[in-house]
Amino acid sequence: MTIYNFCAGPAMLPTEVLAQVQQTLTNFDGLGVSVMEISHRSPEFMAVAEEAEQNLRDLMQIPANYAVLFMHGGARGQFAAIPQNLLHGKALYLETGQWSVAAAEEAQKFGQIERRDLRDGNGGLDLSLIGDSAGFDYIHYCPNETVDGVAMFEVPEVQSPLVADISSCILGREFDVSKFALLYAGAQKNVGPAGLTLVVVRRDLLGQAAKSTPAILDYQLTQDNDSMYNTPPTFAWYLSGEVFKWLKQRGGVADMAAVNRDKADLLYRYIDDSSFYHNGVAKAFRSEMNVTFQLRDPELNHRFLTEAESQGLLALKGHRIVGGMRASLYNAMPRSGVEALVAFMDHFARTHR
Numbered sequence: 001m002t003i004y005n006f007c008a009g010p011a012m013l014p015t016e017v018l019a020q021v022q023q024t025l026t027n028f029d030g031l032g033v034s035v036m037e038i039s040h041r042s043p044e045f046m047a048v049a050e051e052a053e054q055n056l057r058d059l060m061q062i063p064a065n066y067a068v069l070f071m072h073g074g075a076r077g078q079f080a081a082i083p084q085n086l087l088h089g090k091a092l093y094l095e096t097g098q099w100s101v102a103a104a105e106e107a108q109k110f111g112q113i114e115r116r117d118l119r120d121g122n123g124g125l126d127l128s129l130i131g132d133s134a135g136f137d138y139i140h141y142c143p144n145e146t147v148d149g150v151a152m153f154e155v156p157e158v159q160s161p162l163v164a165d166i167s168s169c170i171l172g173r174e175f176d177v178s179k180f181a182l183l184y185a186g187a188q189k190n191v192g193p194a195g196l197t198l199v200v201v202r203r204d205l206l207g208q209a210a211k212s213t214p215a216i217l218d219y220q221l222t223q224d225n226d227s228m229y230n231t232p233p234t235f236a237w238y239l240s241g242e243v244f245k246w247l248k249q250r251g252g253v254a255d256m257a258a259v260n261r262d263k264a265d266l267l268y269r270y271i272d273d274s275s276f277y278h279n280g281v282a283k284a285f286r287s288e289m290n291v292t293f294q295l296r297d298p299e300l301n302h303r304f305l306t307e308a309e310s311q312g313l314l315a316l317k318g319h320r321i322v323g324g325m326r327a328s329l330y331n332a333m334p335r336s337g338v339e340a341l342v343a344f345m346d347h348f349a350r351t352h353r
């Protein structure tokens, strides 16, 4: 039986990459030891680190005036790092779901934060609610709300530097990096294993951190030390680098984005045509990465999950805050996984009417 893992994160990784990494696990680069057991400052690891950065730069077309930082602490670490590095007066946080709200709450510990909720009450977002956007040190938003299954595809036109949490959509669709002051992502959704956090930041924003900023959250210090001020998560860095190579071989982000849209459309179309399932997100804001859906009869939730699991369809339970179901369709999920899910959902609907 083929297993398809729909977990929101840590999420599935490309099977080809895992198989290939397994080959090198006890003997990396002919050294007779694994990549986990060598110094981060060894020439072998430095080569891994540099190649990964270059491949990420190529994939995202990151301009030279942006630094790429490989950090710790996950996206939540950045919820704290961003205000400590960039906040001097006030910042604006746009709220579109669970994660952008959490980012705003953390930032409030560090200074003056204004919060504006963009949710229109009909499952969509109203970008006109952004309002006056001038005079902020930065404006934070989340283009893909992993928990809610809500996406903002348009980059908001604003008059202050833009910061985006792209944890669950990095490399899944294209971003014009030059429109942003900073982009960041925890690796464990669409890149690699947990433990690594990617930060792409315009270089002129470095060196402005508050004096109290912990050293491992300081962007300038991180940059000055090539992301090795302390020991980086070497294995996560290495494996993420292998995923970057895999992505390049498959045509890069534009090709992946088209595949992702097609996968998500297949599932949304089935849900919309069905009276058994329901998705309440307005069509223009439906995430292509995290598809949330409810059974019309929530009494059947447990049975749905148990039967899905017995068919090899794993981790479809929605986030506890939202309830229902969630299928995460990151880059590593093949179309055949979505086809198997739709076939199962259809069978389940027919047999439980």
Ligand SMILES: *Cc1c(COP(=O)(O)O)cnc(C)c1O
Residues within 6 Å of the ligand: 009, 073, 074, 075, 076, 077, 099, 142, 144, 145, 146, 147, 165, 166, 167, 168, 186, 187, 189
């Ligand atoms: C998962 C997620 C986070 C939290 O990530 P951690 O790495 O666990 O801190 C933050 N934002 C978004 C959009 C996420 O999907």
